[in-house]
Amino acid sequence: MSGNKAGTGGLVTFKDSSWLMSVVLYNQPHFIGQPDDVFILWGYALYGNRVGDFVPKTMIECNGQEILTELAGHLNFDDSVFEGAICVPCRMPYITSMFMPRATSDRPKPVPTSSKNLAFVGQFVEIPDDVVFTVEYSVRAAQTAVYQLLNIDREIPKITKHDKSPKVLLDSVIKSFA
Numbered sequence: 001m002s003g004n005k006a007g008t009g010g011l012v013t014f015k016d017s018s019w020l021m022s023v024v025l026y027n028q029p030h031f032i033g034q035p036d037d038v039f040i041l042w043g044y045a046l047y048g049n050r051v052g053d054f055v056p057k058t059m060i061e062c063n064g065q066e067i068l069t070e071l072a073g074h075l076n077f078d079d080s081v082f083e084g085a086i087c088v089p090c091r092m093p094y095i096t097s098m099f100m101p102r103a104t105s106d107r108p109k110p111v112p113t114s115s116k117n118l119a120f121v122g123q124f125v126e127i128p129d130d131v132v133f134t135v136e137y138s139v140r141a142a143q144t145a146v147y148q149l150l151n152i153d154r155e156i157p158k159i160t161k162h163d164k165s166p167k168v169l170l171d172s173v174i175k176s177f178a
Helices: 064-075 135-149 166-176
Strands: 021-025 041-045
Touching: 021 064
Parallel strands: none
Antiparallel strands: 021 041
């Protein structure tokens, strides 16, 4: 649709979708041995408990074909475009848990105070000013833990504070009125 080569576009979210459905077409082939005429599309929805816009069911109640019907509706495609496609529904109930409201004290530091041989890594540690759900967050947590526990004197890459950027703030205000 966009003319982009597979894997060069970003995640597309259908903002008017009751499910808040998003899809992305990664670099192809996605799997070793994947045939040239097969494409892997990945998608999800944040509100799987809401009734769809094109399928009168919640996403949780839908089978794979019904999910593709909902996607076709948002793309303004005829259902036949996904003829022969396979959709494998998968529930990941904790995927948004890292975005839930919390206090700073709800997550441990990568290396707890006074720890000499214990560290935590991944999405559920506290790194001030960083944003969870990115590879960078997990890498930064691991670097912090390793450098601190092994007394390695190396700088961890700085966090880009987009929320303080005048351009980003102005673009956000403009976008909110669009």
